[in-house]
Amino acid sequence: GQNIDQPTEMTATEGAIVQINCTYQTSGFNGLFWYQQHAGEAPTFLSYNVLDGLEEKGRFSSFLSRSKGYSYLLLKELQMKDSASYLCAVRVMEYGNKLVFGAGTILRVKS
Amino acid sequence: GAGVSQSPSNKVTEKGKDVELRCDPISGHTALYWYRQRLGQGLEFLIYFQGNSAPDKSGLPSDRFSAERTGESVSTLTIQRTQQEDSAVYLCASSQATWGERNSPLHFGNGTRLTVT
Numbered sequence: 001g002q003n004i005d006q007p008t009e010m011t012a013t014e015g016a017i018v019q020i021n022c023t024y025q026t027s028g029f030n031g032l033f034w035y036q037q038h039a040g041e042a043p044t045f046l047s048y049n050v051l052d053g054l055e056e057k058g059r060f061s062s063f064l065s066r067s068k069g070y071s072y073l074l075l076k077e078l079q080m081k082d083s084a085s086y087l088c089a090v091r092v093m094e095y096g097n098k099l100v101f102g103a104g105t106i107l108r109v110k111s
Numbered sequence: 112g113a114g115v116s117q118s119p120s121n122k123v124t125e126k127g128k129d130v131e132l133r134c135d136p137i138s139g140h141t142a143l144y145w146y147r148q149r150l151g152q153g154l155e156f157l158i159y160f161q162g163n164s165a166p167d168k169s170g171l172p173s174d175r176f177s178a179e180r181t182g183e184s185v186s187t188l189t190i191q192r193t194q195q196e197d198s199a200v201y202l203c204a205s206s207q208a209t210w211g212e213r214n215s216p217l218h219f220g221n222g223t224r225l226t227v228t
Contacts, residue, residue, distance in 0.1 A: 004153075033216065040221075041221060042115075042202065042219035042220055042221045042222065043154070043202075043219045045217065045218075048216065087153065087154065089154075098156055098167075098170075099144075099154075099156070099217065100156070101146075101153040101154035102153050103151070103152055103153040104153055
């Protein structure tokens, strides 16, 4: 089966750096996505990794290690508006390239 | 419109009734997906349409669930004889290509919050 694990909740301080981890056990890995979802809103695309290494996009970076089945999302210079749920999703070739989502990590940014 | 549009935004129905949820994808997006999100949980895949190919219905939880799509436009998700466990947010997403290739991520609508009483 497919299994994607993320911490349920995290709390961090405004201006700090936070790392949200995601581990996965899937068949036929074909890319990993991070989405941000504010309460009551639609998920929005943040980043995509298919090769090992770090992808940087402004204050957000995402890392992938395929051999370890591990990814993290790094958020720098945290702002209050970053309080949201962060969803890790894996594209699985075995299932026609479906996106399988983790349960999400609720990040609370405090002042 | 510029984004994926879903209607209604909220739906309260009695157990046993049928409901129909609508999704208008972004114009030009050939791929359309339905997901379900229960409170505090991740997104559960339901069904996937890609162009004129046969839809991937492998995520539909029971035969009470069905979905249709007309060409590359509107899709409707129908739930018959609703049960309380069907209560969730139903999210629709579209993309230009299959399953969100790098240059074509999934774009989600705001969802329909279904409550079965």
